[in-house]
Amino acid sequence: MTLSLAHFFAIGILWPLMLPMAAKLIGTVILAASLIFYLRHYALLRSPGSVVSLELSDEMVCTLETRHGERIPCMLLGSSFVAPYLAVLDWKPMELRASLLPWQRFPARSVVILPDGIDAEEFRQLRVLLRWKWKDAKNAD
Numbered sequence: 001m002t003l004s005l006a007h008f009f010a011i012g013i014l015w016p017l018m019l020p021m022a023a024k025l026i027g028t029v030i031l032a033a034s035l036i037f038y039l040r041h042y043a044l045l046r047s048p049g050s051v052v053s054l055e056l057s058d059e060m061v062c063t064l065e066t067r068h069g070e071r072i073p074c075m076l077l078g079s080s081f082v083a084p085y086l087a088v089l090d091w092k093p094m095e096l097r098a099s100l101l102p103w104q105r106f107p108a109r110s111v112v113i114l115p116d117g118i119d120a121e122e123f124r125q126l127r128v129l130l131r132w133k134w135k136d137a138k139n140a141d
Contacts, residue, residue, distance in 0.1 A: 003043065007035040019092040042112065052091075053110050062091055064109065077108060082130045087123075089130070114124065 048068035074091035
């Protein structure tokens with residue numbers, strides 16, 4: 001919902017600007033395409049590259065599984081955010097494969113986990129693990 005509102009807000013700001021009509025139309029089309037891409041990839045998880053599951057090991061190495069069935073070993077980045085109402089996990093693949101398509105070569109992936117998208121006890125355990133064990137592992141380096 002927030003993603004949609006942000007895109008519609010950006011489109012709404014675009015139209016009162018003193019720009020040629022063609023620029024406004026192109027901007028609107030680009031923002032609409034962006035909204036469709038991000039909704040499909042992150043909200044609806046319909047894209048082949050969407051992360052549909054993750055498995056976290058005791059060594060804080062995670063294996064992400066995409067809708068396409070690809071399993072990607074990753075490390076958690078310090079830019080991750082964990083709170084009782086939301087977890088935004090940023091992962092960096094441990095290896096970049098040459099077989100990736102150009103738009104898949106970005107070094108980091110984000111996974112957003114909301115409390116209503118996971119069992120409450122599993123979400124609590126994940127938050128505790130990320131807050132304490134990952135923090136301890138990061139400080140040991």
